[in-house]
Amino acid sequence: MKTSRKRNAAAMKTGPKAALGILGALARPERARARVFGEIERLREEPVTDPATVAELLDLVERDAESSTLAGAIVWPVVSGLAVSAALPPLLKGVATEDEIRTVLGGMPYNVTIEMDLALWEVARRAKPHREMLLSTPPAQLARAQRAGELPDFGLDGFLRAYGVRSAAEIDVGVERWAEDPAPVFTALANCLRVTDPEQAPDCRFGRAAERAESMLAELDTRARREQALRGRLAGFFLRRSRELSGLREAGKFAGLYALRDRRRRLLLIGAQLHTQGLLTTADDVMFLDLPELRTVVETGADLRATITFRRAEYERELRRRTVPVALLSDGTVVETLLPAPPSDGRTLTGMGAASGRVTGRARVVRDPSDAALEPGDILVAPTTDPGWTPLFLTAGGLVTETGAVMAHGPTVAREYGIPAVICVPAATTHIRDGQLITVDGAAGTVTLGS
DSSP states (O other): OHHHHHHHHHHHHHHHHHHHHHHHHHHOHHHHHHHHHHHHHHHHHOOOOOOSSHHHHHHHHHHHHHSOOOOHHHHHHHHHHHHHHHHHHHHTTTTSOHHHHHHHTSSOSSOHHHHHHHHHHHHHHHTGGGHHHHHHSOHHHHHHHHHTTOSOOSSHHHHHHHHTTOOTTTTOTTSOOTTTOOHHHHHHHHHHHTOOOGGGOHHHHHHHHHHHHHHHHHHHHHHHHHHOHHHHHHHHHHHHHHHHHGGGGGHHHHHHHHHHHHHHHHHHHHHHHHHHTTSOSSGGGGGGSOHHHHHHHHHHOOOOHHHHHHHHHHHHHHHTOSOOOSOBOTTSOBGGGGSOOOOOOSSEEEOEEEEOOEEEEEEEEOSOGGGOOOOTTOEEEESOOOGGGGGGGGTOSEEEESSOOTTSHHHHHHHHHTOOEEEOOTTHHHHSOTTOEEEEETTTTEEEEOO
16 A cells, blocks of 8 residues: 555656656757757766775665666657657558658657767778778777777777767676677678768668658648648647657667666676675676675675576576577467467568568578678668667668567667668578578568578
């Protein structure tokens, strides 16, 4: 009962703030964007000091874990952008197709992940005088040279200052950030340097997607007003606001990475001190203990190295797993096995269209983005994607994934570049061979296998 009262009280406090924040963003989108990016810049530049003792560090980690909430300056503009995008299909029902609405949501400005990818493309442009060295040297070796300050200055240091908090699987505090190990960035940089056709340059592709979006917006606005004046004006308002606010959807997660960065650093500092005391084999063993267990080690000197060894082995085994079920029932049943298989002629895989367009190219089956070499026009086939994968989109001609949602990171970024995408294709990385010619139809939601 007490818990329910607390929740009701919290909801009563949050409700007015949410309404004011959302309505404020809809009324003044430029101001809302300025607040979002101002808050991100504040988080980036905020000086951080860590206490000296292990106990004080752990206190800080525990306190941060309990109070890690994003500022309203970011939350409500992001929610506003998601809301206006979600409102478009019902508002435009009978006026626009799903594919046309997705076109409006392509080439979206104010997306921090897109800005990151285009910033990497700019680094690649500056790195052209060093192209042969960057293409012929293994990424891990380049990463070591970069950390040692042995590489020429072509803008990578600035890129890592701005985006070094990112990585694939970046919401896992146990995963190294790009600032710690930039090898995946060098992999993506090499892919960018393979682009020689100016028409395939990512900034040009993004620009074309933005032009198509603005043209489609104008067309749908006219169509909607022709159907019904009041509904048309409302649809036009939401269409315009979608272009001004929907790109902010990536800002919330990006802002949250700074707290994860600080938590990871503090945990590693604790791990280093416990390693010096002989309580851990390596500093990053700390990532295989939960906070109560870590508190026990800090306060009593308990030896949990056997537990850590078991969990590390289990973790490394799971990393080798080729596929992960999307959903499991409580008895362990894989939900996908209960669903009827989509009809197939043996050459067509069926999923969900997530970014419009049709493209034919060679499949590049990738399970780890850190060492994935894509030639311009290759179609990226992956189990799933997150923002740490998106630098690969700079050269990809299409996207196929086994899981996902239309508004998830991968399909969203694919639309920004005008890359056809089909998601939720069961066992795509198994059915599609690396190097196989395939056709991706983002409107039909199909992948056709060739030779």
